[in-house]
Amino acid sequence: MAFLELHGLTKTFGGVPAVDELNISVETGEFLSLLGPSGCGKTTTLNMIAGFLDPSAGNIRLNNAPLHTVKPRDRGLGVVFQSYALFPHMTVSENISFGLEILKVPQGEARRRVEDVIDLVRLAGMAHRFPAQLSGGQQQRVALARALVIEPPLLLLDEPLSNLDAKLRDDMQSELRRIQRSVGTTTIMVTHDQSEAMALSDRIAVMNQGRLEQAGSPQEVYDKPASAFVSGFLGKTNLLHGRLQRGGDGIGVIDIAAHRFRASDDQTCSPGPVKLSLRPEHIRIGKDAEDHACRVSGQIHSRVFLGDRWIYDVNCVLGTLLVYGQSGAAPFEDAETVSMSWDAAKLRIVEAGHA
Numbered sequence: 614m615a616f617l618e619l620h621g622l623t624k625t626f627g628g629v630p631a632v633d634e635l636n637i638s639v640e641t642g643e644f645l646s647l648l649g650p651s652g653c654g655k656t657t658t659l660n661m662i663a664g665f666l667d668p669s670a671g672n673i674r675l676n677n678a679p680l681h682t683v684k685p686r687d688r689g690l691g692v693v694f695q696s697y698a699l700f701p702h703m704t705v706s707e708n709i710s711f712g713l714e715i716l717k718v719p720q721g722e723a724r725r726r727v728e729d730v731i732d733l734v735r736l737a738g739m740a741h742r743f744p745a746q747l748s749g750g751q752q753q754r755v756a757l758a759r760a761l762v763i764e765p766p767l768l769l770l771d772e773p774l775s776n777l778d779a780k781l782r783d784d785m786q787s788e789l790r791r792i793q794r795s796v797g798t799t800t801i802m803v804t805h806d807q808s809e810a811m812a813l814s815d816r817i818a819v820m821n822q823g824r825l826e827q828a829g830s831p832q833e834v835y836d837k838p839a840s841a842f843v844s845g846f847l848g849k850t851n852l853l854h855g856r857l858q859r860g861g862d863g864i865g866v867i868d869i870a871a872h873r874f875r876a877s878d879d880q881t882c883s884p885g886p887v888k889l890s891l892r893p894e895h896i897r898i899g900k901d902a903e904d905h906a907c908r909v910s911g912q913i914h915s916r917v918f919l920g921d922r923w924i925y926d927v928n929c930v931l932g933t934l935l936v937y938g939q940s941g942a943a944p945f946e947d948a949e950t951v952s953m954s955w956d957a958a959k960l961r962i963v964e965a966g967h968a
């Protein structure tokens with residue numbers, strides 16, 4: 614039994630499901646991200662765990678006990694909302710100690726815990742400032758400290774870094790990871806930012822239209838996406854339509870536009886039409902044809918320089934492929950003929966049975 618379990622968790626608004634039979638388990642100490650596009654049901658899920666919304670169906674168990682029957686304030690969870698909602702008339706330490714007063718923690722212990730958590734989020738020396746005298750990142754850390762000081766069994770974060778600028782967000786990502794690791798609090802973070810989810814999480818649950826598409830480590834969901842949606846949502850990809858065939862020896866081949874490619878051994882779906890994902894960074898591009906089973910030639914259609922790499926659109930028999938080229942290498946010219954190749958394992962079947 615996992616530490617937190619969501620079973621068939623469902624929430625409908627006016628008959629329309631916002632969260633649709635969600636099954637997710639979270640282990641003790643784990644950092645799980647709920648990742649998905651706007652409106653896919655992330656906040657609704659978090660609100661049901663926090664107790665601010667009642668599920669329409671399904672249940673939630675924490676530590677093997679039903680959670681959805683417990684009143685929100687009795688759940689003792691740490692929650693950080695997108696708008697940090699700090700009390701403007703209270704100082705940093707008053708904001709942080711507020712939750713301990715509600716819990717009637719004795720004053721001496723409360724003072725010690727507030728001091729500890731202020732150190733943890735690196736706000737020493739700012740305890741007597743008011744929120745308006747802090748930067749966005751510092752306010753964010755107060756919100757986090759306020760959630761952590763009650764030593765919650767579960768920390769719920771809804772887009773905690775979304776209104777920080779890019780540089781500060783990067784810094785706060787590392788801070789958040791350091792803090793979560795050092796305290797070990799089981800954490801669920803909602804985000805629509807795939808790189809944030811990748812950088813912070815032990816596991817990512819990718820949601821689409823209220824449903825769970827895939828849950829796995831950042832590497833699993835990126836390298837082995839379970840659906841076309843997941844492969845497209847996590848980074849850039851080329852989606853191709855093809856057909857899986859199996860030879861008499863059982864070895865799979867994939868036909869795309871009259872070209873035949875070897876299928877990697879771990880693709881076990883049955884023969885028929887398939888959707889495939891081929892990531893731009895997995896395509897090697899060169900002037901000379903490599904002697905490789907997975908190879909096509911094409912013409913450069915357009916190119917963009919991004920500093921750390923070139924991005925090419927290459928027209929070929931499979932369609933227009935997005936391909937990354939190294940920044941150090943001499944760039945290919947428009948209309949130049951190039952050869953592209955990839956390892957069979959990088960051509961992933963993401964959906965079967967679609968024509």
Ligand SMILES: Nc1ncnc2c1ncn2[C@@H]1O[C@H](COP(=O)(O)OP(=O)(O)OP(=O)(O)O)[C@@H](O)[C@H]1O
Pocket residue numbers: 626631649650651652653654655656657658805
């Ligand atoms: N109180 C409500 N009444 C009616 N519909 C709602 C309510 N709350 C949310 N919804 C709908 O439920 C769906 C999921 O909303 P939710 O807020 O969970 O999305 P989200 O994944 O958090 O999106 P975002 O990334 O934009 O915050 C949306 O279609 C939304 O319009």
Ligand SMILES: [Mg+2]
Pocket residue numbers: 655656657
């Ligand atoms: Mg939301």
